[in-house]
């Protein structure tokens with residue numbers, strides 16, 4: 001059904017018909033798979049980079065101006081690349097790893113490469129939220145920098161880290177939709193192939209519902225965990 | 237009694253927007269083993285900076301700091317971590333770990349020192365009992381009152397059996413009654429364990445209540461030091477006079493009765 005020859009209401013009702021969902025469901029699995037894997041890679045890479053940035057920060061535990069500036073530039077350069085360009089740039093990398101330059105796994109690499117620098121900045125800003133007093137206390141007790149980071153800063157800022165991760169995962173989801181263009185499959189692929197190229201707007205609508213549900217679920221779970229933590233700590 | 241903490245010619249300045257702000261301008265201080273020594277001064281006098289130099293949270297520009305037999309400023313990185321474990325610090329803002337329960341706050345210094353679990357448990361319970369927190373061990377600091385928070389802070393500072401306790405305005409965020417309880421606790425700890433305490437404050441009452449000897453810090457210099465009663469009776473410095481004046485105006489009736497706070 002297309003909006004060109006049906007009314008909005010008819011297309012809307014049509015978007016709930018079983019035939020449409022039969023086509024779409026497999027692609028939901030693709031989207032979830034891409035989101036999950038890219039999010040895990042982003043989590044690891046972003047946390048590691050974020051910790052390094054926080055430690056090197058002028059206000060951090062090991063303030064080193066030159067390495068901090070250089071890693072800052074590096075991250076800003078990566079962040080300024082639109083995802084589409086990142087996908088193109090990652091083609092040789094994907095070929096190196098998977099032997100093919102298209103498909104779901106290759107797009108995961110591109111999505112991760114796009115998201116890690118962004119998430120690293122989010123992690124950095126979360127970790128820097130910790131009060132100077134707590135760091136002073138940890139140092140006065142005789143903690144090493146390693147202990148300060150892993151036993152004090154990360155647990156103390158965990159609610160904020162979780163909220164940041166939630167935001168980042170939602171960005172990943174929107175990127176998987178774009179990656180659909182490049183042979184990654186998933187919701188985005190359906191939306192472009194049917195909704196854009198064939199004017200099947202009922203399918204496009206169905207894609208939108210799915211994306212909304214996924215995003216709201218992620219946001220809801222993130223908020224819930226973070227609020228639970230704050231509540232347990234008596235902070236709300 | 238021999239001197240336990242010895243500070244000589246301590247200088248510390250900060251770079252602020254390219255300019256140099258000289259905060260400590262040659263501080264000399266001798267503190268005896270087992271005493272509660274008061275350091276008083278107005279806001280911005282450099283009290284916290286002095287405290288932070290003693291465990292080298294700030295690196296002084298020059299001078300000498302000795303705690304026991306340890307020359308603080310010549311310590312290696314590893315030696316410094318070891319020395320810090322023997323210098324407890326209590327803060328005005330408590331600085332508790334909000335992600336950890338009271339139990340884990342108190343246990344933290346032992347956990348990072350790889351002490352055995354049952355040993356940790358034993359000492360946490362002992363220390364909690366000393367500071368009166370036995371029934372709060374499973375709470376998070378977020379749910380405690382100011383006085384209870386400071387008790388956690390004190391327990392955390394005490395658990396590694398320090399020889400020196402630095403209290404930087406430990407009671408300044410507390411109401412008068414709670415202040416009194418915390419001061420009593422510090423006195424009890426000093427008496428029971430023989431820990432030397434440096435009590436930094438801008439509250440006269442706290443010093444008069446707890447200390448035998450004190451020093452007045454003004455503009456980065458110790459301008460007066462000696463017996464507390466002497467300084468109150470016969471202040472020489474501007475700060476000393478000002479404090480004593482305020483003090484006498486506020487406290488005269490009680491002083492005439494010769495009572496405490």
Ligand SMILES: Nc1ncnc2c1ncn2[C@@H]1O[C@H](COP(=O)(O)OP(=O)(O)OP(=O)(O)O)[C@@H](O)[C@H]1O
Pocket residue numbers: 250251252257259277278279280281282283284285286438
């Ligand atoms: N890290 C720093 N960088 C720049 N200036 C600092 C720093 N730490 C302290 N100062 C300055 O040093 C001076 C003394 O500060 P300090 O905190 O030692 O005072 P204080 O006597 O403890 O005051 P208060 O009673 O308000 O706690 C202040 O002017 C402060 O602005």
Ligand SMILES: [Mg+2]
Pocket residue numbers: 283284285404405
């Ligand atoms: Mg201070």
